Amino acid sequence: KAGVTQTPRYLIKTRGQQVTLSCSPISGHRSVSWYQQTPGQGLQFLFEYFSETQRNKGNFPGRFSGRQFSNSRSEMNVSTLELGDSALYLCASSSSDYGYTFGSGTRLTVV
Amino acid sequence: SQQGEEDPQALSIQEGENATMNCSYKTSINNLQWYRQNSGRGLVHLILIRSNEREKHSGRLRVTLDTSKKSSSLLITASRAADTASYFCATDAGGNNRLAFGKGNQVVVIP
Numbered sequence: 001k002a003g004v005t006q007t008p009r010y011l012i013k014t015r016g017q018q019v020t021l022s023c024s025p026i027s028g029h030r031s032v033s034w035y036q037q038t039p040g041q042g043l044q045f046l047f048e049y050f051s052e053t054q055r056n057k058g059n060f061p062g063r064f065s066g067r068q069f070s071n072s073r074s075e076m077n078v079s080t081l082e083l084g085d086s087a088l089y090l091c092a093s094s095s096s097d098y099g100y101t102f103g104s105g106t107r108l109t110v111v
Numbered sequence: 112s113q114q115g116e117e118d119p120q121a122l123s124i125q126e127g128e129n130a131t132m133n134c135s136y137k138t139s140i141n142n143l144q145w146y147r148q149n150s151g152r153g154l155v156h157l158i159l160i161r162s163n164e165r166e167k168h169s170g171r172l173r174v175t176l177d178t179s180k181k182s183s184s185l186l187i188t189a190s191r192a193a194d195t196a197s198y199f200c201a202t203d204a205g206g207n208n209r210l211a212f213g214k215g216n217q218v219v220v221i222p
Binding site: 004031033035050056088100101103 | 146
């Protein structure tokens with residue numbers, strides 16, 4: 001069974017630009033969550049999608065958005081990038097109360 | 112303090128020794144999970160313990176949960192160099208499909 005796939009693995013963007021990250025969950029998993037990891041703030045919940053609907057949202061500004069497609073693949077978008085958005089962005093999929101499977105992450109560097 | 116917060120430790124142990132990490136949380140939980148992360152890559156799910164369980168084993172891992180003290184511990188027995196990683200606890204309050212992570216414990220196993 002293929003794991004959670006995140007693309008791209010690395011990104012370098014300039015302040016003010018926007019970026020789109022992609023996540024393909026494990027086949028059959030309908031819930032996709034996104035987390036941001038930084039040295040200062042640790043792992044923080046961004047949002048969670050289930051059947052194309054955002055069910056939960058963390059405490060992030062509106063520049064952070066996401067969506068989920070009918071095949072459960074998810075994308076997150078960050079507009080007007082700031083230096084502080086540099087982080088490892090992790091996606092996780094789950095199917096039940098069993099734990100989450102995380103992807104390898106996308107490391108975003110904003111310069 | 113943040114829910115799912117480990118005692119901030121950086122453990123350095125010899126191969127073959129046991130490693131113990133602790134985690135405390137603040138609110139009621141549905142379950143508590145432990146994850147491992149190698150060198151800033153994705154999180155690997157290790158073990159999940161439900162709120163009505165007190166102890167759980169998985170291979171060389173032993174997790175305990177004390178809901179009266181709102182704390183958990185992870186024991187890795189007979190450590191190996193490959194256990195070198197950061198370990199995170201995460202709480203799931205249930206019903207909102209989001210994990211609250213602690214700051215993590217860095218464990219270095221010296222061969």
